[in-house]
Amino acid sequence: MSGIAFDESLILEYDQQMTDREVLSAMADYLCKKGIVKDSYRQAVLDRETSFPTGLKTGGINVAIPHTDICHVNQAAICVAILKSPALFQAMDEPDHGIEVNLVIMLALTEAHGHIEMLQRIVKLIRNQEDVKNIIEANDMATVNMIIKQYLLEEQEN
């Protein structure tokens, strides 16, 4: 996955109790401040989450994968938020049902097609709950950076 920005500066950690919308807004504002997304991204990602929620129940640590249309993005990037207190996100398959999410992987992509490969990579990560746990419990950003890069960005053999 070339051309997609990710480094330790795109790993956020929130200790306080927050709602899903507060988490999404904080992440979107951060990306906007860095010039990665346009002003319109925040509202677009909030609206999309309302219409089509992205919480995934994994059987272990639950994950949300908010994203929206590519027209709101300047530079392709991934932003990861670790929630020390889980936030309630609506489940993708049961929008009336809130699930506790500890890891948010926000996608800011510039090619619609890019969502597919990225999603396949995220699926691999969330099925390996041991590494999701390693991300959540990591004490240093370098570890998180390494695991995320390994799953989501490095060239992979088929």
Add this chain to the structure above:
Amino acid sequence: MKKILVACGNGIATSTVVATKIREKCEDNGVAISVTQCKLLEVESKAEDYDLLVTTGKFTGGDVNIPVVGAISLLTGIDEEETLDEILSYVK
């Protein structure tokens, strides 16, 4: 040949992942199918031309007269094989 409609929020990302897994499963079992992807919002107008609807998000777009299978398991891996077997049972 049975026709499957796979729908997700935008008709791009999660539906592609699910469609790929359905194609692989059917191929492994020697069942010929055709798979079409669309947005959840388009389902109601398109469903009548298909034999089975598979969705990642919850389908609330109205009444359809074909069987509906929720396939979030193909993303999360929980009960994935059961879901694939269920899909296969409709298109054999």
